[in-house]
Structure formats: structure tokens, C-alpha cells
Amino acid sequence: MSELPFAEVIGDPIGHSKSPTIHKFWLDRAGLAADYRAAHVKPEDLWIYFEERRRDPAWRGCNVTIPHKQAVMKLIDRIDPAAERIGAVNTVVPEHGELVGYNTDYAGFLEPIQPLLAQQHLFRMARVFGTGGAAKAVVLALHDHGFTIVIAARDLAKARSLREAFEPDERLIAPIEIFAHPTDFPFDDREGILDLVVNTTSLGMSGQPPLALDFSHVPPNAVIYDIVYAPLETPLLAEAKRRGLRTIDGLHMLIGQAAAAFERFFGRPAPRDADDALRALLVG
Incomplete structure (x- = not known):
């Protein structure tokens, strides 16, 4: 188990995700001692992933990408009404002993x-x-x-x-x-x-x-x-x-949904004072 607080993005495949770049940029700017990583999780291993993360006190949650956004809904304890209405979860966080699903795309x-x-x-x-x-x-x-x-x-x-x-x-x-x-x-x-x-x-x-x-x-x-x-x-x-x-362009939505997730993971707003630098990093 990790001693450093961390969040991550899960998917299959996962190598294309820009989420680690975005969240690590904000963690650095915020001066937070935390990490954000990518985890390749296959559909058949999804339930094992959540069982392991439930027991890790350093885990702050995960973003969820293709193909898991609907499958995770059956494996968590509670779903935010907005995510329920959308029918997809792209963010899961531990809250008071439960795993709670949100959708930040909206x-x-x-x-x-x-x-x-x-x-x-x-x-x-x-x-x-x-x-x-x-x-x-x-x-x-x-x-x-x-x-x-x-x-x-x-x-x-x-x-x-x-x-x-x-x-x-x-x-x-x-x-x-x-x-x-x-x-x-x-x-x-x-x-x-x-x-x-x-x-x-x-x-x-x-x-x-x-x-x-x-x-x-x-x-x-x-x-x-x-x-x-x-x-x-x-x-x-x-x-x-x-x-x-x-x-x-699509980076606006990508960064916006990531900012909503960042606040849930790390308990403070994403530092948005350098969005132009972040965009340059993402397209560089």
C-alpha cells in the first residue's frame, strides 16, 4: 500500500489518457504531497481493483474511462443522483466508508x-x-x-x-x-x-x-x-x-471535468491560474 495519498485513472486501454498530466500539473502548482497515476484495469478485474482500493487508506479515488463507466455502477455503494440520471460514472471517491460514484462530464x-x-x-x-x-x-x-x-x-x-x-x-x-x-x-x-x-x-x-x-x-x-x-x-x-x-475545442471539457474530480480527490479546488500553460503541455 502507498503511504503517499494518490488518485488515479482506470481504463482498458489506458496509455492514451491525459488525466495524469493534468492532475500532476495541478498537484505541483498546489504544492500537495500526493500522486496521480494511471492503472490498466481489464473488465474482468474491475471488482478486484475496487476491493483492493477499499482497503488502501492512501487511495483518494479514481477517474473512470472506457470501457468501465457503466460497469462500475454495480460495484460501488452509492451513486450521485446526477450520475444516476446520466447513467454513467466517471469519478469514484471513498466517502465515510463507502465508494461513491459521480459524473463530472456534465x-x-x-x-x-x-x-x-x-x-x-x-x-x-x-x-x-x-x-x-x-x-x-x-x-x-x-x-x-x-x-x-x-x-x-x-x-x-x-x-x-x-x-x-x-x-x-x-x-x-x-x-x-x-x-x-x-x-x-x-x-x-x-x-x-x-x-x-x-x-x-x-x-x-x-x-x-x-x-x-x-x-x-x-x-x-x-x-x-x-x-x-x-x-x-x-x-x-x-x-x-x-x-x-x-x-x-475539446480540451475545455477535458480540463473542466478533471477540475471537478480533482476537488473531490484532494479536498481543494484545482489551481486554474495557469490553464494556458496546461493546455500547451497537453498539446505539446
Whole structure:
């Protein structure tokens, strides 16, 4: 057992995770005598992992990545209501003798758009691409902040299931392929309207084809948010910038969700005074 307090990230595979870089950066800046590491945990070993960590007084918790975000829910003692609603846990911490599961993707996604959400709007609309692991946290966060949401997906059954989690509406799901082709839809006056386009798929990630989106489907002055962070500027964001639209890259959500977890692990807010240096470290 470790004498130094530590947290970690678990997954299978795990070598790609940027969580150790983020948390060690903050631990150094905060001057905390603690560690953060990565642990390769296979699905069949997940229950053994938690049984061992329960007995380690130095363990402060773990982040959970693919493919364990749902499987861990059956192995812990209590699940935060927000994580229960999302249906996935990405952070587990020991609290008063129990293992408690949280989901920090919700808060992490919202963090970079908080200045927009603080404004008054006549109407808020989001076009969300994808139905995967992060999509439910994203759509629930947007729904809770007054957005009307269109879900674009390859599998309409999954889109339907996702909408049922907050507001069933067959009119607000669409095949993702439709958005690859031009439309002559005449957008009305968007004054006072907040339009958001969000990619939650892996399309545009290194080694993957780009998201096929014809920008005739994108309202004027929309904000384009891509949760992919490798590469930092996806083809979607590059094209949006070329058209003069506001963009948000995936590192914002990654750092935001990590900050929420850091505070649970180590009992103090993450030192956010050097986010630019952290971003440079992550993309360097």
C-alpha cells in the first residue's frame, strides 16, 4: 500500500489518457504531497481493483474511462443522483466508508459556455451529433439550461433512447447523413437566439474521418463545440473558424471535468491560474 495519498485513472486501454498530466500539473502548482497515476484495469478485474482500493487508506479515488463507466455502477455503494440520471460514472471517491460514484462530464461540458448561459436569450437551440458515452451528459446539461435539442445519429434507435432520458420527441431526431448534404433552409432572424452545434462523436479524431457537416445546416453566428481534443483543431473547428464562427475545442471539457474530480480527490479546488500553460503541455 502507498503511504503517499494518490488518485488515479482506470481504463482498458489506458496509455492514451491525459488525466495524469493534468492532475500532476495541478498537484505541483498546489504544492500537495500526493500522486496521480494511471492503472490498466481489464473488465474482468474491475471488482478486484475496487476491493483492493477499499482497503488502501492512501487511495483518494479514481477517474473512470472506457470501457468501465457503466460497469462500475454495480460495484460501488452509492451513486450521485446526477450520475444516476446520466447513467454513467466517471469519478469514484471513498466517502465515510463507502465508494461513491459521480459524473463530472456534465459540469466539464458546461464550463466553457457559462458566459453564454449567463446571458438572456429568446430561444436556445442545439444540434448535437452522436449518442455515445459523453452524449447523454451533454444533452442533459443542455436540456437543463433551456435548449431545444436536435440529435443527429447513425442509429436512430439510440437517438430515440437518448431523447427519452429527458424529453421524447420524434421530430427532434435525424439521420446524421442528412447533414452532409446542402440544405436551402432559410434561417430566420437569429437575433437573441443562442445556437450551438456540438460534436460528441469520434469523427474528426486522429485516425478517424471528419464529421461530414455541410455548413448550410449551421445557423449564422452559431457556436461550434467539438469535444474531440486530438487533434485540438478538428476539421469541423477549422472550417468553422474559416467562416468566422466562434469555436470551443475539446480540451475545455477535458480540463473542466478533471477540475471537478480533482476537488473531490484532494479536498481543494484545482489551481486554474495557469490553464494556458496546461493546455500547451497537453498539446505539446
